[in-house]
Amino acid sequence: MHKYVIYIFIMNKRTHRFSVIRQIIESEPIASQEELIIRLKEHNIETTQSTLSRDLKYMHVAKVPHREKGYIYVIPEQIAPYHTDNNVSSLITDNIIEICFSGNIGIIRTKAGYANAVAVLIDNKKFPEIAGTIAGDDTIFFVLREGCSRKQFARELSKFWPKVEIPH
């Protein structure tokens, strides 16, 4: 029997922090975790260097040499499509209506015409948990690889689409 759970905007503390970290490091060059602590404070998020170290690792954020600042943090292209405008990806994900599972098949429903755009995004991100995707006009089916759980996939997804909640 089908069970749809509506796409929800509620985020837990950590997921929200991920989202703000993404926003910050995509919009300005951040050279160190200490610097990031300061920026986060401006967004009313208090945390410690050790937490950030773990967050950045979890989010697959890379540190690369930078002409002016020595080193900066960046979201690798596989995760964040290459663009300065940090809204491209969310412009697309905002068109997701709901996402649910039936067995090892995931079903994503989007606004009319957006299924393909979302599917392309998903394909590009090369989720290790996804064996394949097929997109229609407003629906995407994707198949989880054997041995991969919805939860594992949900974790991965939350790294860059923290707004999208996956049902259990």
Add this chain to the structure above:
Amino acid sequence: MHKYVIYIFIMNKRTHRFSVIRQIIESEPIASQEELIIRLKEHNIETTQSTLSRDLKYMHVAKVPHREKGYIYVIPEQIAPYHTDNNVSSLITDNIIEICFSGNIGIIRTKAGYANAVAVLIDNKKFPEIAGTIAGDDTIFFVLREGCSRKQFARELSKFWPKVEIPH
């Protein structure tokens, strides 16, 4: 008056080390500079952590989270085209015959038919010193930006095509 200098394989110590470092980090996951020291020793290159720190910065090598090893060093895609086969780029650059300058114009001569492939590589690398390129069948012209010297460009080029020597 034209002056052509043949593409030479002689490298100085540092440039040679760059080349071996590239080779190593492209062919296996390296988690730390200490680990790299050990691998380099196997290639008869002795050096220190501080030198590697500077080398990796100079080469724009990034450090990214990695499932198994925690973190590994990688050559960003803008610098190294995305491939596991680490010879794609050299397959192309091996077709460079000579490279020289006249004023602020660089001339690259390649084997017949390869000019375009080399030019595409150059364009992709987005050298800040290059204002533009034009490719024929076996010749590429590129224009240095105002304020950029051949030496600056040669330095950049040596980061990923260490074999290609630029005349002074």
Add this chain to the structure above:
DNA sequence: TTTACATTTGCATAAATATGTAATATATAT
């Protein structure tokens, strides 16, 4: 060659980052 200048290096150390551990918070099941 010799001198003058620039580059590269190692050493020692500063700075930055990662992580074991225990405490806290959160979620899940009864």
Add this chain to the structure above:
DNA sequence: ATATATATTACATATTTATGCAAATGTAAA
């Protein structure tokens, strides 16, 4: 709700990386 299991966090500290400086090496010019 209460108990049990999971996940998240800070603290302290270990590990890793960056860098000032002086010595050494390499380069260019006379």
